[in-house]
Amino acid sequence: NAGVTQTPKFQVLKTGQSMTLQCAQDMNHEYMSWYRQDPGMGLRLIHYSVGAGITDQGEVPNGYNVSRSTTEDFPLRLLSAAPSQTSVYFCASSKGFNEQFFGPGTRLTVL
Amino acid sequence: KQEVTQIPAALSVPEGENLVLNCSFTDSAIYNLQWFRQDPGKGLTSLLLIQSSQREQTSGRLNASLDKSSGRSTLYIAASQPGDSATYLCAVVSQGGKLIFGQGTELSVKP
Numbered sequence: 001n002a003g004v005t006q007t008p009k010f011q012v013l014k015t016g017q018s019m020t021l022q023c024a025q026d027m028n029h030e031y032m033s034w035y036r037q038d039p040g041m042g043l044r045l046i047h048y049s050v051g052a053g054i055t056d057q058g059e060v061p062n063g064y065n066v067s068r069s070t071t072e073d074f075p076l077r078l079l080s081a082a083p084s085q086t087s088v089y090f091c092a093s094s095k096g097f098n099e100q101f102f103g104p105g106t107r108l109t110v111l
Numbered sequence: 112k113q114e115v116t117q118i119p120a121a122l123s124v125p126e127g128e129n130l131v132l133n134c135s136f137t138d139s140a141i142y143n144l145q146w147f148r149q150d151p152g153k154g155l156t157s158l159l160l161i162q163s164s165q166r167e168q169t170s171g172r173l174n175a176s177l178d179k180s181s182g183r184s185t186l187y188i189a190a191s192q193p194g195d196s197a198t199y200l201c202a203v204v205s206q207g208g209k210l211i212f213g214q215g216t217e218l219s220v221k222p
Contacts (some may be wrong), residue, residue, distance in 0.1 A: 031208035043200070043212040050207050058209065090154060094208050096140045102155040 001026050006091050006103035013081040013110045021076040021106050023091030029101075031089070031094045032074040036060065036087040037105075051076055083111045113138045115203055117213035124191055125221050132186040132216045134201035139179045145206040146175050146186050148197045149215070160188070191209065191220045 002055045015105040025032065035058075045058030045068040055066050063085060065077040070094035074093075078085060088107050114137045124130050131201040134144070142184045144160050147155040161168045161184065168175050174187040184201055202210040 033209065035210070042214045043202075043210070045209055045211075048207055048209055056207065092155075092210070097204055097208060099157050099160045100145060100204075100208065101157060102147075102212060104154045 003027065004093050004101050005092055006079060006089075006102035006106050008106060009104065010107050011109070013078075013108065015081060015083060015110060018079050019041075019078050019081065021078075021089055021091075021108075022044065023074045023076065024072050025091075025093040025101075027093065027095070027101070028071060029095050030071065031096065032068065033058070033092050034064070034066065034074070034076045035090045035092065037090060038087050039057065040103035046089075078108075083110050086110045113141075113203060113205060113211045115211050115213040117199075117201060117216050119216060120214065121217040121219075123219040123221065126191060126193060128191050128220075129187070129189050130191055132188070132199050132201075132218070134184040136182045136184075136187070136203050136211075136214055139182055141205060142208075143177065144175075144177055144184050145202050145204060145210070146173075146184075147202065148201040150197050151186075158199075159167040159215065188218075189217060191218075193220050193222050196220050 004025045030051045034046040035043045037043045049055045049068040091103040145160045146158040159168045159175040167173040198215045200215045202212045
């Protein structure tokens, strides 16, 4: 199993550009989620999904969109990048309330 | 609103020492609690998951305890080694598999 994979590893955007961060898991996990990690703020939940076709907002959803058309994939879309979205983004998955597994992260810089 | 606190924020110990990391949470209505390790610039590695009905969980030199009624969890590391140096994060698992993280304890084990 590859576990949870994320692409790209690094990305630099200009203010106003849009992009999609990819997340995939091959463990048949129903639950998937996106977090961002910032110095002094810790890890905060952006969006989460409890199954294909079902998504909900977390603590800091503004400026981000998600969709879940398959069990395996949970992409995160930045609609119009802002410098405040400079962060490290982590995707996670779990089978229900069992152990959660994290991807290696995407380091995003918005200029 | 659930809040998770980890004390201390940083800890430096000599190799071989036994140590305890603390995690407290304000709302006892949790599903599970999970401890993670994060090395600098890396993703999160799961260490232990304690189900809400459990009191403790062990893996090798690690032992985690959970007291829901008092809103506390501890991570005990026996015979610490320089390779244990990392940031340790605790997270409570709430509805939808959402994780609410503490700010972490940065551990340094000196040879």
